[in-house]
């Protein structure tokens with residue numbers, strides 16, 4: 001490997017001899033007459049190897065060695081010493097000189113010293129590459145591990161969810177069959193209703209899983225607020241009322257339009273509506289429940305409000321409700337719903353506010369900017 005070598009000696013004859021000899025070995029040579037000049041030249045040329053006389057007027061070789069090492073700890077410095085300078089030579093080794101050669105200079109010895117310097121440079125480069133590869137390897141492995149453990153959690157949570165759905169289906173089948181055998185149409189209708197609801201749940205779970213597994217790119221279009229909101233409310237109205245829960249929908253006319261991927265944003269809001277319905281159905285403290293769905297435009301933002309008068313949430317649940325796999329519903333929830341909702345709202349540059357008091361229900365406010373910003377924002381504020 002041919003490289004530039006900086007030689008430093010106050011004696012012009014020695015500089016000339018060294019320049020010729022090192023040139024002959026195939027290297028480019030820069031020559032400096034004292035320590036200060038050497039430092040200047042080094043800063044400009046960054047030569048990886050320096051050969052310096054140890055005794056020089058002004059800055060001596062050891063001082064130069066120290067300063068060079070301070071600027072570049074990897075620099076290789078070969079010291080030239082006179083006879084009887086053993087003390088100095090040892091001191092220079094303490095300051096991490098690569099080697100020392102004695103005057104009068106034997107070219108073969110010089111060549112060996114330069115080779116050793118080059119070998120050290122090469123070894124260091126290899127070590128650096130190896131360390132980088134190793135670091136990369138470790139990074140990849142730990143990413144893989146965390147993906148695997150997320151996958152494990154996901155599979156566990158989904159299996160749990162599917163088990164819950166199957167139990168629901170078993171119950172529904174029992175109702176339908178006993179309805180047929182006892183000729184009881186009310187039981188058949190009841191069972192059939194549960195089958196339909198369960199299939200709807202499987203569909204929602206599949207959508208959440210697909211989205212959580214890989215964040216999708218939005219296909220944004222201009223959406224008319226009222227139309228969008230009425231379509232969503234239409235999908236839920238019968239389901240909510242079917243569970244004996246009142247549904248108040250306030251979607252004013254107008255409210256302009258906004259940028260959204262309508263199917264994803266509907267899925268995001270549907271998760272909140274599903275939770276509101278779950279909350280009402282699970283709340284045994286009250287007999288009658290009501291879910292409200294309000295939509296309005298506020299300047300540059302479209303606001304969707306979904307409220308329920310279910311059991312509300314304690315502060316611990318409120319803190320965790322957007323976490324992946326957090327669910328308080330046992331086999332009836334996967335804990336994917338609000339995690340996915342939050343991601344989708346974030347992708348739209350929007351945010352979610354949650355208000356909830358135990359015993360008094362919850363209110364989710366989703367704010368979506370009419371124009372999706374280039375860099376989406378953090379989505380939650382409580």
Ligand SMILES: Nc1ncnc2c1ncn2[C@@H]1O[C@H](COP(=O)(O)OP(=O)(O)OP(=O)(O)O)[C@@H](O)[C@H]1O
Nearest residue numbers: 275276279321327328329333334335336337338362
């Ligand atoms: N309106 C609400 N009232 C009370 N608790 C709620 C409400 N919305 C969410 N939560 C709480 O937040 C948790 C997380 O909700 P999330 O939708 O992410 O999961 P999940 O509903 O349990 O399961 P799924 O993945 O099937 O939606 C719920 O289990 C529940 O404890």
Ligand SMILES: [Mg+2]
Nearest residue numbers: 271275337338
């Ligand atoms: Mg949910």
